[in-house]
Amino acid sequence: MHNLDxxxxxxxxxxxxxxxxxxxxxxxxxxxxxxxxxxxxxxxxSYFNMISxxxxxxxxxxxxxxxxxxxxxxxxxxxxxxxxxxxxxxxLVEEMNxxxxxxxxxESEIDLTRLTLxxxxxxxxxxxxxxxxxxxxxxxSHVPIKADDGRISHDLLIARILRFRLDESIFDEERGYVRTxxxxxxxxxxxxxxxxxxxxxxxxxxxxxGGGA
Numbered sequence: 277m278h279n280l281d282x283x284x285x286x287x288x289x290x291x292x293x294x295x296x297x298x299x300x301x302x303x304x305x306x307x308x309x310x311x312x313x314x315x316x317x318x319x320x321x322s323y324f325n326m327i328s329x330x331x332x333x334x335x336x337x338x339x340x341x342x343x344x345x346x347x348x349x350x351x352x353x354x355x356x357x358x359x360x361x362x363x364x365x366x367x368l369v370e371e372m373n374x375x376x377x378x379x380x381x382x383e384s385e386i387d388l389t390r391l392t393l394x395x396x397x398x399x400x401x402x403x404x405x406x407x408x409x410x411x412x413x414x415x416x417s418h419v420p421i422k423a424d425d426g427r428i429s430h431d432l433l434i435a436r437i438l439r440f441r442l443d444e445s446i447f448d449e450e451r452g453y454v455r456t457x458x459x460x461x462x463x464x465x466x467x468x469x470x471x472x473x474x475x476x477x478x479x480x481x482x483x484x485x486g487g488g489a
Contacts, residue, residue: 300463
């Protein structure tokens with residue numbers, strides 16, 4: 277078995293090892309609003325997951341540009357304090373990929389797509405109408421992540437979900453159940469690779485008297 281110390285590896289290899297082994301990863305497809313330009317920014321991020329259900333918190337990590345400046349999403353969210361996170365499904369992969377294009381500050385990735393915007397209820401940032409899941413969020417905390425040399429390499433955005441906006445096709449309101457097989461979410465792998473939802477199976481967790489892990 278290979279035994280690799282990340283302190284002895286170059287950053288590109290560390291990135292490849294992490295994105296190749298920590299899989300599959302959910303994709304946060306984020307819209308944010310530029311206060312300066314009034315434009316809606318849209319971008320996908322796979323450094324994303326839920327961190328708490330009480331309160332309902334999620335985390336998105338946004339890598340900084342090579343010159344150390346914030347990307348538009350991080351800048352917009354830290355300035356306005358609001359964002360909408362979408363879960364990308366199989367039907368929207370091509371449109372999501374278009375929003376990954378690096379554009380000059382102030383230009384909207386939505387203009388590169390056939391997507392339409394929909395107003396939000398709890399925040400001022402519009403969401404993507406075609407997405408089956410829209411999480412309207414408020415920024416709870418911004419944590420700059422420092423590299424070993426002291427420079428800020430990532431902006432960790434911890435956001436509180438204020439509204440779950442769910443398409444009727446994926447939510448069983450009576451049972452309080454999200455139909456994952458109807459959502460058909462995509463997951464990020466390494467390089468340019470994504471994964472679709474594969475075989476679903478269930479397994480009961482072991483329990484112990486008095487609780488457990």
